[in-house]
Amino acid sequence: MKRMSFGISLILAVVAGFTLSAAFPATAFWPLAFVGVFILYWSLIGRSFWTGFLVGTITGATFWLTLINWLTLYLGPVPWLALGILQALFFGVGAAVSGIVINRGPQRWPSRWGRIGVVSIVLASVWTLRESITSVWPYGGFSWGRMAQSQAESPLAQNVAWVGTAGLTFLVVVSSAFLFQTLRERQTKLLAFPVLFFVSILAVPAFPHEITGYTNVLSVQGNSRAGLFDRGAPGSILQDHVSGTLPYQGQDIDMIVWPENASDLNPLQSVLAAQVLTAVSAKLDAPIVTGTITVDEQDRVFNSSLVWTDKALAQYDKIHPVPFAEYMPNREFWRLFQPDLVDLVTRDYSFGTRPNVVDINGVLAGISICFDITDDNQAYLMIGDGAEIILAQTNNADFGKTSENLQQLSIARLRAIETARSVVNISTVGTSAVISPDGATLDSIPAYQPAEMLTTVPLSTTITPAMSFGRVIEWSIGAVAIAGVLLILIRRKP
Template sequence: MRKLNLWLALAVATLSGFVLQSAFPALGIWPLSILGVFLVLWTLLGRKFWMSVLLGTIAGASFWLSLINWLTLYLGPVPWLALALLQAIFFGFGAGLISLVLNRGPQRWPSRWGRVGLVSIVIAGLWVLREGVTSVWPYGGFSWGKIAQAQSQSFYAHDVAWVGTAGLSFLVVLVATLVFQVLRERSIKLLLIPALLMVVMIVFPTFAITEIGYSRILAVQGNSKAGLFDEHYPGEIFQDHVSGTLPFAGEDIDMVVWPENATDISPDKSALISQTLTAVSNRMDAPLVTGVITSNDKDENFNSSIVWTDSVQSQYDKIHPVPFAEYMPDRPFWRTFQPELVDLVTRDYSFGTRPNVVDIGGTVAGISICFDITDDQQAYDMIAGGAEVILAQTNNADFGKTSENLQQLAIARLRAIETGRSVVNISTVGTSAIISPTGETMDSIPAYEPGAMLDNVPLSTTMTPAMSFGRTIEWLLSMVGLVGLALCLLPRRP
């Protein structure tokens, strides 16, 4: 491999981001994740730190601007540009650190094993470190766009049960970096190394999940006008879901699950809504799980999921509301830049403190509200809390017929495999699906169609290695990257 001239490097950096994005839904061509990483590395070859940061930022910009363009549908370009460019800057500084290892590592570890193996391992660790940081910071982070999340339909998807999301990202980047380093060595026979790793990743056994029974779950997609700017009368979304549920009265049902915001008038503010929820639960002879906005005696508002029979039996309040959407951090500061958009967030949701695990008629369920499904820590908390199934309630109406719902569904599928739990991904407008612990789609409803899924959903208490080790995997892999980087920065002995 030779160093690209600057203009070609700029072009390849731009291309690499689009290639990476194409590995994610809607295109979902997962092998392109390896090619995208390869192209990023090529632009960094022979570059100094700050030039690498620039090239990485360009690659990150083309990746993020195309990956989350669904933000522009109703909110316009400002939030999209702000979030994408912030993530691109993180991507750029991650690329700068990687360039230090890519260009100094072969001198630090001059053996062939060092030049190919150690350099690749450290670079993969730094990639995991950057994904980990951006997932938690700033304002709670944005845990979208991890390279593992492009693998939900890949030959490697089953490996996430063993190594977690961070470990799968590490392995994908490791494969790409090994290929790159081997080509730098100009030794075709060494391509057996990344080829062997890919074979091991493919044939590695699927982690065995033991089912302890099933819950017969009815999940209803109302196809409601539930977006921020949709015109609807109060209670219309609620009525859509009532209407989609009642035709199943008399069926053998253990629980009914509605999506986020399905009950658009809180039952504690309307006797009619409260009575209707009770009537529906009685007709179905099952607890009803629904998304609703709740408040407390301190005038705090929460994006909540409640379990209802004749009253609230259990409740989860969203632990991490989405900044700039569900609450406005540092409102006075950001309002000076875009007051019209900031003022759209009229209600600041508070941070929930209740566990994200609830009892639903004897079945222990982990509750995920919208972007919760992307949060690794919340997955660990669910499983530690004894969740036997995951209910992922969401409202994708603000993103229309874009790829957002498919990207979120892919994350939910990967989460099912990682946790060893069935995931009921139910949306107001779709795409909704029930996913088995092995990642298979048991049932689904297309986007923008009313419908319901009634299935025997497997329950499990199996602890996958990914859940057993939890965040330790991410920390260890990140530490490998940091230690390797530090060694590359140390002055060489004369």
């Protein structure tokens, strides 16, 4: 495998971006993740730092602008371009550093196994470190589009319980890197090594989890007009979910779960909403978990989830509101560029400080609101506080019939396996599903139809290695990336 012309490298960069994107929903052909990584590395052979940065940025732009095209549905091209290009630039930096490893690593570790093994490990570590940084920075990061998330439906998904999201990303990338570096050696007999490695991670068994009990969950998808530009009558979203719930009177139900924003009237302030929730809870003899917007004594606004019977028994306020959607950071600065879009964010949600685990009828439930499900730290908090089940409430109405809801559902599925917890992923418009701790779908509702799921959901208190050592795994991989690159950059003494 030799250095190609810069023009061919740019063409391969575009191919790599489209290939990586196709590994995620809606296409969801997971083997393409390995192919995309391989093609990108191939395009970086012989590239300098800056040409590698350009090649990587082209790959990143192709990947990101394809993956998150759902942002354009109602908001137009500006937010889509802004987020996609920012992520592409980060991707470009990662590719530029990877180019250094590809082109100078074999001289730093000149033995055959150094060229294949060490170089590949450093390459995968650099990729994982870049994802780890962009998942938390800037403005809390954007933990979407991580390589691990392309594997939610693959046999490799079971590895996430052992090594976490960052560890699964590492395994995917290092598998491609092993094959790439082996082919550079031009000795077919060495191909047994990457093949055996891939077979070995395919053969990793599911982490054993213990079912400690069951709870009967009624989850309701109201198929409501709940988007940013929808103008339904106040209380109409609440009524949609009441209508889906009442027919289940007399059933054995332990909790009723409605999605984010299901109560579009805040029952802590609206007497009517409070009376409706109290009546529904009493008729079904079960607490309701509903999303709503709350305001505290300091007039701070929160995206909240309430546990309600005849009053609010518990409340979780979203810890990590989404920048540029749920709050506008540096509003005056960004308003200089696109005032109309900035002004669409009419209120800034505050950052919640309440625990994300609540007691619902004797069951400890971790609460996730929309993009919370992508946040690793919130998963650690849930499991650390004893959550036996995860309730992932979301409102996908702003994204229409795009692949956003499927991408979010795949993240929820991966999170179920990683935490060994059932996840009830319930949306205003879908796609909704109940996922067991091993990632299997127990029940589901297609997008854009009103429906309900009454599901006997398994509970668990198992602590997976991913939850015990998740940050340690991530930091260790990052340390390998930094050490490996520094060793390459520091010249050996003669």
